[in-house]
Amino acid sequence: MTLFLEQVLNGLQFGTMLFLMAAGLTLVFGVMGLINLAHGSLYMVGAFAAAAAAAATGNFLLAIVAALAAAALAGAIVEIVVLRRLYRRDHLDQVLATFALILIFSEGVRWIFGSFPLYLDVPRALAGAVHVGPLSYPLYRLAIIVVGIAVAVGLWLLINRTRLGVQIRAGEADREMIAALGIDIARLYTVVFALGAALAGLAGALIGPIQSVQVGMGEPVLIMAFVVVVIGGIGSIRGALVGAILVGVTDTLGRFLLPIVLGGFMDQASAMSVGSALASMSIYILMAVILVWRPTGLMGAH
Amino acid sequence: MPKPILRINGLEKSFGALKATNGVTLDLYPGEIHALIGPNGAGKSTLIKQIVGEIRPDAGSIDFEGQPIDRLDAADRARIGLARTFQVSQIAPELSAVRNVMLAVEAREGRVFRFFRPVSRDLDLIAAAMAFLHDAGLGERAAIHAADLSHGERRQLEFAMALALKPKVFLMDEPMAGLSPDGSKRMTAFLSELRHTAPILLVEHDMEAVFALADRISVLVYGQVIATGTVADIRANPEVRTAYLGDEAA
């Protein structure tokens, strides 16, 4: 039972990571209508920036700041140099251009940092575990969940309580309207994109102490974030939150439970292998089911 | 009195708080042109879309040839004989005019999923399509890409496609829109002949054309039919005068 609770918490932690990724994706799509495959690269940039800053200063907070800054900067540059030429193009061009960006980012990072994975240490203040009754859970992972919740609340406040939020909502509703309101669209887009990039960078930095930091780390997360966005409904931050938790928990619990359940009626070795194969497919099956039920996602328009 | 071929019963459709159609009841008899007029935003296009199945009504029913068709989707309704022309011409811009019509012919024949024979060698298909293009007055322009046709020619192409479906009913959403006075006159003559092929439910703003063509007129205002009758009835109807015709009839 404690093992199960621990897995639920792991699922939540994974879900919050996915939320940080999916929020940026869905925001960029909602406001600019852009499909950005290179979002995973920004995650990677954040992770590498954090690893480099941590190695140089030994300070985890500085590492986080570096990750946010590097990813936001990379995002802003990419938006200004490349992506703003693509808003009016069809999705095919956007896919290809952002695919090219992935090649550039991945190879560029490999060039600078080499092919060996880097490691980030868990900051001393967050080392150790929290004990509640029989359950003990790593403090750092708990901290990630808290950060995720804080970001969700922050985004909600930003969108519902600030001028920028008004502009973002206007942009989602109608592009002509923001022009009519006298908003500088180009600047708004850059800011929104950099914001999404910073969230991805934050996710990359936070995951550093849990996984290794290496080239190509962004792609699996990117694809999962796509699943989250499809499930939640494109353009909906609330949908991204719900979808991320759903996907995170399904994936984690699937890996944990399926081999056990299958072990009930086949031998241990095949239960392990069949279970893990099915578990790796579980979130996609979840997506398929939700699609049949609601083609535009849980919180999608119409 | 023959039976109506198309009967619309208490159709309702709301967009949020707006009742775009609010209990519309109408019918269409074989051989007639039934014009539907009304101010902008009265719900005319919304009504047509519900008849063809593009949008689902909230309430009400539609009978075609005595059978309810409410459960059929748009493709099914097209196949049983409801042909539609759009308020804004809907064509494949990258295909030539004749190809657009050839597709309509093959769709009506139910032979779309044929993969091997090139259509350029399918002389029967081409001849059939050309005949409809000629009927619509566009025979000369068959080889032109639809994107390069003028506005009026696109309207004609729409009609060629609708004719090619050999429908039992035409549903036309403002066929005169954007035509020159001359074009409108030709379109009027064309429609006046067409009623012998199949009856027409005609949404139109051009009053001259409506009065020249219609056997019956229904007036739609704020999603409701406020009057139905012959041209003379409608001209004389005081409610219609105030609500819609205004100074035009005065």
Next chain:
Amino acid sequence: MSRETILNVAILAGLLAVALGAWASGEPFVVQLATRAAILGMAGVGLNLALGYGGLVSFGHAAFFGIGGYAAGILASAAQNYEPLMTWPVELPGTTSMPIIWLTAVIAAGLIALPIGALSLRTGGVHFIMITLAFAQMIYYFAISWPAYGGEDGLSIYVRNSLGTLDTMSPLTFFLIAFALLLLVLGLVLVATRSRFGLALAMARQNPLRLTSMGVRPFNVRLTAFVLSAMAVALAGALYADLNRFVSPTMLSWHLSGELIVFVILGGVGRPCGPLIGACIYVLLEQWLGGLTDYWQFPLGVILLLVVLFARGGVIGLVTGRNANA
């Protein structure tokens, strides 16, 4: 003949000439490259049916490429290890016969493309892109975690599969087999796009509302194109596995889906030979840049980016001076 037709004939003749010339001058490696270009080109031509002609931006066609590859790998390794393919409900042996492998690959991909397409086509636009990607990824992870067929390590095919009495291990013979199948696929795609179905597919892309009003469901037309396109890509995948005598989950990876799209766009969307030209250019670039630097994907990415931003209509568009879809 239009300039595009001349270009098409030239590229096919050129590919054949390169392979024959390289063989004559004793450069089997170049023959191998030409074979690779032909096979990848075939996959691109297949994808183009959905993407170019149908307007369906599938980011998951690697799934079908990989399914083709695994069909070849699984059948061949069963036969080479003298193990039955399955024992239940009927015992089926493996095979090393290329035609049977091709047929299996094509049918398997078609059967899997059907539900994937049916689900993905419930939506459109960006949804479609993300969902096709996700389903391909599902198959990718399945291949990685399912141990029976090599998991992450993949499957080796010890000896290339057989076609009649031909010596398929000879690079030139294998090239000619691939080239002949490329011509076949190209011909079939060309015929299909010019058929009645091709008209409906064009309308489904350009004006689905009109297609519906003619009594034809765009969904059915699109699904058909999606499935046919998957089948063509699977045939290429089976050959690709035979070329490398190896199949692994990389054939299913999203990276490959991206590359297939790149072939189509590099050459020119909605052009029969476009993807072949794109694949040839891609293979050349890979070879050339790979010789210049270890980090060759960086300049490749820059080139792709420039093509998207500035050379719309792809290479054929540049040569013929107009967009296919203009």
